[in-house]
Amino acid sequence: MSExxxxxxxxxxxxxxxGARQAQLIExxxxxxxxxxxxxxxxxxxxxxxxxxxxxxxFHFETKEKLLSTTLVYLSDEYRxxxxxxxxxxxxxxxxxxxxxxxxDFDPKICTPEKLSAWGSFWGEAQTRPMYQEHCSANDLYxxxxxxxxxxxxxxxxxxxxxxxxxxxxLRVVTEGLWRDLMSMTEPYERDEALATVWICxxxxxxxxxxxxxxxxx
Amino acid sequence: MSExxxxxxxxxxxxxxxGARQAQLIExxxxxxxxxxxxxxxxxxxxxxxxxxxxxxxFHFETKEKLLSTTLVYLSDEYRxxxxxxxxxxxxxxxxxxxxxxxxDFDPKICTPEKLSAWGSFWGEAQTRPMYQEHCSANDLYxxxxxxxxxxxxxxxxxxxxxxxxxxxxLRVVTEGLWRDLMSMTEPYERDEALATVWICxxxxxxxxxxxxxxxxx
DNA sequence: GAATTCTGATTGAACTGTCAATCAAAATGA
DNA sequence: TCATTTTGATTGACAGTTCAATCAGAATTC
Numbered sequence: 001m002s003e004x005x006x007x008x009x010x011x012x013x014x015x016x017x018x019g020a021r022q023a024q025l026i027e028x029x030x031x032x033x034x035x036x037x038x039x040x041x042x043x044x045x046x047x048x049x050x051x052x053x054x055x056x057x058x059f060h061f062e063t064k065e066k067l068l069s070t071t072l073v074y075l076s077d078e079y080r081x082x083x084x085x086x087x088x089x090x091x092x093x094x095x096x097x098x099x100x101x102x103x104x105d106f107d108p109k110i111c112t113p114e115k116l117s118a119w120g121s122f123w124g125e126a127q128t129r130p131m132y133q134e135h136c137s138a139n140d141l142y143x144x145x146x147x148x149x150x151x152x153x154x155x156x157x158x159x160x161x162x163x164x165x166x167x168x169x170x171l172r173v174v175t176e177g178l179w180r181d182l183m184s185m186t187e188p189y190e191r192d193e194a195l196a197t198v199w200i201c202x203x204x205x206x207x208x209x210x211x212x213x214x215x216x217x218x
Numbered sequence: 219m220s221e222x223x224x225x226x227x228x229x230x231x232x233x234x235x236x237g238a239r240q241a242q243l244i245e246x247x248x249x250x251x252x253x254x255x256x257x258x259x260x261x262x263x264x265x266x267x268x269x270x271x272x273x274x275x276x277f278h279f280e281t282k283e284k285l286l287s288t289t290l291v292y293l294s295d296e297y298r299x300x301x302x303x304x305x306x307x308x309x310x311x312x313x314x315x316x317x318x319x320x321x322x323d324f325d326p327k328i329c330t331p332e333k334l335s336a337w338g339s340f341w342g343e344a345q346t347r348p349m350y351q352e353h354c355s356a357n358d359l360y361x362x363x364x365x366x367x368x369x370x371x372x373x374x375x376x377x378x379x380x381x382x383x384x385x386x387x388x389l390r391v392v393t394e395g396l397w398r399d400l401m402s403m404t405e406p407y408e409r410d411e412a413l414a415t416v417w418i419c420x421x422x423x424x425x426x427x428x429x430x431x432x433x434x435x436x
Numbered sequence: 437g438a439a440t441t442c443t444g445a446t447t448g449a450a451c452t453g454t455c456a457a458t459c460a461a462a463a464t465g466a
Numbered sequence: 467t468c469a470t471t472t473t474g475a476t477t478g479a480c481a482g483t484t485c486a487a488t489c490a491g492a493a494t495t496c
Binding site (some may be wrong): 034035036037038039040042117120121122123124125126127128129162163166167169170172173174175177178180181184185196197200201204205 | 252253254255256257258282335338340341342343344345346347358371380381384385387388390391393394395398399401402414415418419422423430
């Protein structure tokens with residue numbers, strides 16, 4: 001894993017560009033969070049995971065706090081960009097948009113055991129650290145208002161009558177709960193099973209447009 | 219807060235019974251987890267919150283690890299006992315049982331900001347600590363199989379045809395997701411609003427028995 | 437084009453603070 | 467008196483931070 005990240009034809013692999021090295025250290029931080037949890041994530045362990053020296057982490061990120069908050073911002077932005085581009089790629093009709101939105105949360109690039117575990121580590125600490133909340137709450141609010149608007153369009157354009165705010169909240173918390181399941185179950189089920197659970201839920205609210213397999217008539 | 223916990227008429231407030239002092243320290247641990255998060259929860263802070271000395275914590279719980287795992291067991295058992303007694307107190311018919319079960323998760327005794335925050339702290343760390351998982355996964359499996367059996371009874375006894383396992387999972391992850399919302403939203407909604415969201419969801423699956431206000435025809 | 441200089445990435449050791457754990461002595465209650 | 471609880475100073479380990487020295491590659495000079 002970390003070997004593959006290193007340049008291919010390279011004995012003297014020293015001196016990666018600033019950005020590449022920082023990305024490597026962020027990856028190592030995610031891996032360490034997933035393996036050790038937040039409380040036992042040390043600078044030394046991150047450096048060891050990256051195959052680099054201790055002091056280098058402090059050269060690129062001045063403090064541990066900055067390393068961790070940068071990692072959180074990285075995860076948070078990657079996540080937001082993922083569902084945003086999924087919405088752009090999907091047809092503009094509300095059911096298609098909702099299907100793309102829900103599916104994006106279980107994209108193989110986003111929904112990996114390692115990243116889910118790192119998210120879980122942050123959730124526990126973020127409540128008590130204003131610095132962490134700042135960036136994430138903005139993304140979270142954006143996410144929430146997006147799904148609320150889509151549920152409202154389902155009512156306006158396709159004749160459903162449910163409370164859009166509440167329906168959006170159900171879809172959102174189902175996804176959150178499934179993420180927590182995926183990261184903590186002793187006998188975990190797979191991404192596709194989680195997604196199937198979301199479809200069941202969408203079908204319960206929008207029976208003319210969703211079924212157990214997702215969007216109907218696709 | 220910590221002053222109020224101390225005995226009222228008390229110069230000589232020493233020598234509480236063993237159990238009472240341990241309970242006091244567990245309360246202080248929950249409060250500290252909620253206030254500081256797991257990583258910044260220290261023995262000293264727990265002692266200060268309880269208004270007691272540093273060394274005393276090590277006298278009652280030999281190690282920090284034991285203090286924390288005892289606290290987790292306390293929370294976990296209190297939670298299980300809460301929904302178990304709610305089931306026992308409710309009528310035996312499946313809809314009543316499900317209503318009681320879902321409502322129990324938002325009981326004011328269980329669903330306090332402080333306890334939710336402490337749960338969140340543990341969730342992040344529990345993934346990487348087998349000792350934490352042991353006790354909780356047993357309770358979790360029990361919880362899951364209970365709601366699955368109830369959903370199966372809704373099919374058998376009241377003519378619904380949904381996949382009981384999947385429906386149970388939806389109800390479970392909705393609750394989990396709402397808990398996460400309650401503990402992390404910057405503009406949190408209240409317990410009753412969370413419960414209303416659960417009812418919406420139950421109504422979507424069992425429309426003849428549940429409505430936005432909960433159990434129908436009660 | 438080779439030698440030299442310069443830049444800044446990288447290392448590892450030393451420093452500093454913090455925390456869990458220990459323990460001897462004091463306080464308390466029976 | 468005796469056992470138990472409580473205290474607070476002490477200890478040792480460990481983690482984050484700092485920093486001076488090193489080194490590879492780029493730029494510059496001749």
